[in-house]
Amino acid sequence: MTSRTFAAFLQRSLEELKEQGLYNTIEPLEGPNGPTIAIRGRELVNLSSNNYLGLATDERLVEAAVRAARTWGAGSGAVRTINGTLRLHEELEEKLAAFKGTEAAVSFPSGFACNMAAISAVMGPGDAILSDELNHASIIDGIRLTKSTTIRYRHSDMDDLRAKAREARDSGKYEKIMVVTDGVFSMDGDVAKLPDIVDIADAHDLIVYVDDAHGSGVLGGGAGTAKHFGLSDKIDLQIGTLSKAVGVVGGYVAGSRELVDWLKARSRPFLFSTALPPAAVGASIAAIELLQESRELQERLWRNAAYLQQGLRELGFSVGATETPITPCMIGNEETTQLFSRRLYEEGVYAKAIVFPTVPRGTGRVRNMPSAAHTTELLDAALAAYAKVGRELRLIP
Template sequence: MSSADRPQLAYLTDALNELKQKGTHFRLRVLEDQQAPVCHYDGKQVINLASNNYLGLANHPELIEAALKATRELGVGSGAVRTIAGTMKIHMDLEEKIARFKNVEACVVFQSGFAANAGTVSAILGKEDFILSDELNHASIIDGARLSRAKIKVFRHKDVAHCEELLQEVANEPGRKLVITDGVFSMDGDIGPVDKLGALAEKYGAIMMVDDAHASGVLGRNGRGSIDHFGMHGRVDVQVGTLSKAIGALGGYVCGSRDLIDYLYHRARPFLFSTSHPPSVAATCIAAFDILEQEPERIDRLWENTRYFQRELRRAGFNVGGVNTPATETPITPVILGEGRLTMDFSRALFDEGVMGTGIAFPTVPEGKARIRLIVTSEHTRANLDQALDTLERVAKRMGILQ
């Protein structure tokens, strides 16, 4: 059916045509096997540098076996939202497992990291309250802030002094204040100043919240995240994490005091109105946290690969952050090109040469900051990385990106 048949949707076709003219339109690439360092997308074998599967847990044999065992014993679905009939013992076991791992009183699991962020912010604040948010915070934080109807104050990226200025502006206003930051920023890979913002929140009596999606499994002891990385246990009121990246499965979670979690059981809309995880997913996540404790060498390999890959990209002349752009400090490695069309063309050319690197352009990143976003994992071999580096440099020179 075309827009000629349904003219009321013609504006969507116009918007898509505009994306095509800008060169930033894309189509979904289809993975045909496991989410692995080398895999097949659209029938082509590629070195996969686009995945959040940091530690290779998405296809770890112990996680696969845990999923199969839970399915055989408990079925494929939970049957309901958790407040009606869908809370299974395995869901409670997972929440207790995460709470112990994160050194907090309690935890609640959501169906996605996006739902965890949006559901929590919108539940704990109202229209009389204030949110102080880093300008590069994740879209789920932004949406949650809007849903809360609280007044939103945006501080410059990682600018603690600017955040304090905004806190001073609203200090005498009625309502609660919430300071929120990503632990690791998803597009630039830099680490949020959790320690300094946490101290600031304490000084002004504000709630402190951290989205640790890209820090979970990457920073801190055994991947406990940015709160552990900065030694901020007990000083961050709301910790959000994901089960969809380093943990290798699906979902998000919120950690904090028992009262916070009990309140979210009663008021977080994604929790109240979405069917709970299949038991296979909960079992997989439990097994993943065991692996984090038992195989810390995976995180060591992740960082070894990251340091090597980023060093070689810089040596070749690529811009991977710094000078008017945040500098990466984690396995998230942006190759910044600036112009959207060039970036998407580079991404497609890399794919044709056997490297999967996703092009990111406006509105995900600001105009003029388009980039190829690359992530190495613990499971990439040195040969994988060298082949990818050779391809990146060769294609970039052919396209005039590098001299």
């Protein structure tokens, strides 16, 4: 490293993170990311994966990935607009549109890329974006690219959204106004008030944009938050990921045919990113087909989530305002949260601490993500560890 200033900056900044309890250690897994995981030769109950339905390790998806790779190759070879679009990509997008109840869909390399692509392709200078204050980082970064006026509204506060939407529209300053929200908020597990948001949008001519990364595969029979509320035809842009409940990698935007045509022509991540590899596409197709055929995995997920949440409450922990399988165990202080997570690890449970800047200061929590693949025995082992560590740290009686 040639710059002394740069080296000093890195050293100082990393030390500050460690002193504040905000430094995150990344530990590689020594096997698949399933209901249990192996780290440094130890088997741990895994409560930190977004693999809601257990599909990331499902043999049916593994076989589909292998078949697609053997047929279509290891990579797609180009960006979509040159010759990287395989018939396989079109098949996936047709299935996604049918799954989400929209006219069309378009896939991207990641869910993060979807928000960078779609918001900036639709909105620009002279427009305004109403954004929930707890929206995901990828939404915030996507909004920054637009150079639109950003108007934050209080989390799920519909009176605040209504007032700010009225003020923005009545000002006459903006051509287009969009309201952007997560469908399910990933840190707290609460669900956006889509019926109210749609009513406000109808009253003030707003574009409705829902990032349903944590709702797809979980709510609405798997089709997501919009379907859960019966509003699939009222949401202008539905964003989803293929890396959580679907169990693979990638993202997609679902909406009207004109929207998808526009994104293919103007969204930069679509224009300048190599297309999803065939193995990922083949496995994603298999996952969507499974979700369309049966709700068994979703039902098992919800049973496991209810079991874990009830167990934590009975121990004396708070799981916040969650309405979904996302199960935050609220701690508060950042250093205590980090210590709690480390002690759980020592007791055989992998549940990561979530602290600032991912969540506001003073709201640290250990976030648990039960899946359809967990057994009751594994969840009981996790609850036993929570009881032991919680009493040791005097967080519960």
